[in-house]
Amino acid sequence: MSTPLVSMEGVDKHFGTFVAVKNINLTIDEGEFIAIMGTSGCGKTTTLRMLAGLEQPTAGTIRIAGKLMNDVRPHQRDTPMVWQSLALFPFLNARENVEFGLKMRNQPADIRRKKAMEWLDRLGVVEFAERNIETLSGGQKQRVALARSLVTEPQLLLLDEPLSALDAHLVIRMQSVLTKLQRELGITFVYVTHSQSEAFAMADRVIIMSNGEIAQTGLPRDIYREPANRFVAEFVGRNNIITGEVAGVSGKKIEISSPIGRFKLNADATVPAVGDTVTFVIAADLVEVTRAKPKADNVVDCSLISEEFIGSMVTLFLETADGTEFKVQLQERELATLDHNSGSLFYLSWKAESAHLLPAETNK
């Protein structure tokens, strides 16, 4: 149990002069559901393809179950992948698609058929077994593709944005199908996505990549509450980011002066020195909005720019006198308690513990 299922050490991947991935260090344990998230071109798909053996690392080592995989060709691995395009074989029917992996392992026809039907059944598409792939709906194809990848009972399943082509309501359904499957089977999922909601909803651990590097690895909650750097804070998108100068330090408590006011917060690890320029974030849902000026620390006065409703949640977009933008998330019923007819001036406030100090940026 001590060796992780997957370990990548110092992995680089170059395409000609283009550096797709640099210095990836990563371990994945057995049974984990890992999401690799990032914008397009961040190297997440290349990382996944290296695990499948479809790309060879330019430098570094990749081990799966302790075995060095750098030179192992794709077909000699057991790392099935669910493709963004699904990549179902159009000239085979659903059952034959599922049987493909078994056929390549030279299993006899009757066993292939039995296992394929079992998996189609498990994924709820057994009635389409003999149907031409082209005639299936997006969701049905998705299930066939999953069955095809799982039929060989791998330890590790790679998923490359498998839900990106589905309608929104199907995405939610498939998310629960995937998490349920992963728990029941106890196998490791490595799930590449650009969608935060997918990653945060399903994964045990999220890896955020940027420009070919890992920007942060952590539990979904940690990434949200304690972004490791400005990139992650911005990427997660629900953060207010403020930069200022350290005006005073007493123990772990520090005071920061910025153009929009003086703020107090707690440093967690390294305490900055007076005079340092620092950046901190406050998650949008940890900000209080009031009409009256509260008697508290950390207050900013803002005017309301716009509101955005998503279900019962509201995001308010506000602006200080000098143009600094703020986002506040609250329930719709909380919004109702604010008096709407007294102009656009609001006071924002937050507790010192809610603010999270970003570590000093080493690069840039």
Place this chain on the structure above:
Amino acid sequence: MRSSSLLTGVLRGYTALLFVFVFAPIAFSVIFSFNSARFPTIPLESFTLHWYETIWADPDVWQALRNSVVVSLCTSVLATALGFATAYTDYRYNFRFKSAYLALVLLPPTIPLIIMALAMLAWFSKIGASGELWSIIIAHTVLAAPFAMAITRLRLNQMDKDLESAAWNLGASEWRAMREVIIPFCKPAIISAAFLTAAVSFDEFAIAWFVSGLNKTVPVLILEIVQGNIDPQVNAIGTFVFLVSITLVIAAQVFFSIRQSKVSL
């Protein structure tokens, strides 16, 4: 508005006339092959199967037909295989001098047949291979492979780029993926290419004439009959040749369109 629809009408009529021009020789060849006149013209004389009986009884025609069938079949197999290999290489790999490689494959149809014919004749006599049936096959393969390459390449363009990787990913070696995925996917194009290359070979007369020696193919036989004088049996042979090559080209196009209607994204 009226002048514009008049213009449209005129243009369509003109286009129809152009099609008449293109198909008139084929139509007249067929009509005259059943006409008893020694010098075919209108008004038509009586219906006859005489010209067909003449060629049916002619051993030279049978020999030429046998030669043509052998040459077309062999050319079709070789050109389709070579065209497929080239299309796959172009689809899958990037390498230095790739454009030179593609030029090498695709240029033959742009070179006048008469020049190819002379070059082939000289080269085959140099290497001691002239006058054989297989010298025609070799030359026709050079000529037909680019067509097979083009058809297969179009098909590969429609393939999901992940399909081959998906096969490897599920445990297929490169060879196995070729057999289980690439070839089945390309099957309509391969069949289409086989028909089209057979048609190219079946109709080619310049190279065949130069390098065939005594092993005449059907078009070479026609060429030699025509060089004599007007002989209506050419219409009968010609009608037969039209029938064969049109069937081959239509078959090629039908498989091509099955392929297209199967496109899914």
Place this chain on the structure above:
Amino acid sequence: MAQVGHIDDGSLSPRRLDPYALTWRLPIIAWQVLFFVGPLLFMVAMSFFLVKNYVMQETFVFDNWAKMFSRNYFRDSYVYTLFLATLSTFVVSVLAFPASFALAFKVSDSTWRWALFLLIIPFFTSYLVRIFSWYVILAESGVINAMLSIIGLGPYTMLNTMFGTIVGYMTLTLPLVVVLQTFSLANIDRNLVQAAHNLGCSPWRTVYTVIVPLAKTGLIVAALFCFILSFGDFVSPYYLGGSKPPTLPILIIDTTKSGQQWPRAAVVAVVMMATLITIAFAAITLAYRKRTSR
């Protein structure tokens, strides 16, 4: 940019001699070098050989070149062939254009698909037999003159004339030229044509000032194919044109078949190739010029 990895640059097989890759790559190289490049290069070499007592000697002399270039009939033949191919290119391009225009803009998609289907057929169908059929149709007592005589015209001599040759070239090239022209016209952005109309451009002016320039590349490529095919064809000028004066392809046949003078035929062929390469190069330069400056 995550797609970068999908372009297979052979990174999966860093081994230089990947047997799988070579299996698919090498056969055609070997085949074309042996049976395409080989013959053409040998033909060039052959133009320097000598024939003595009907036996070819592999020498390196300029006799054939000197002889051919000193003959008037060769020069006449060259000029005539060039003239015929150029004439054919203009006639076919001009006659094809209205039909291509109609197929590109004035018919439904399904009609165009059928038209394409029909136009591909003759391109692969027994050119020789079609020319023989024209021979019969165009003859003094042939179908056309028989029809004309009904309305009291003719008979006209159409065989063994330039008219006959051009009809033959049209048989060879018209379907291909219509297909290529239609493709290039159909690729024009319809909005630009509409814009020209809205700006008060008459239909004719729209064709000249908007459509032809936009489709220029395709139109030139179509014309180039027409030129290459006409220039290299021996059937039409021989059977329909009466071979007077002989064109270069007929010269190749006569020299090869009757005189056994393969080296002199090779001179003709090399001159033809040089001409075609020059013209193709010029046409392609013309086709892609001004695209950047516009």
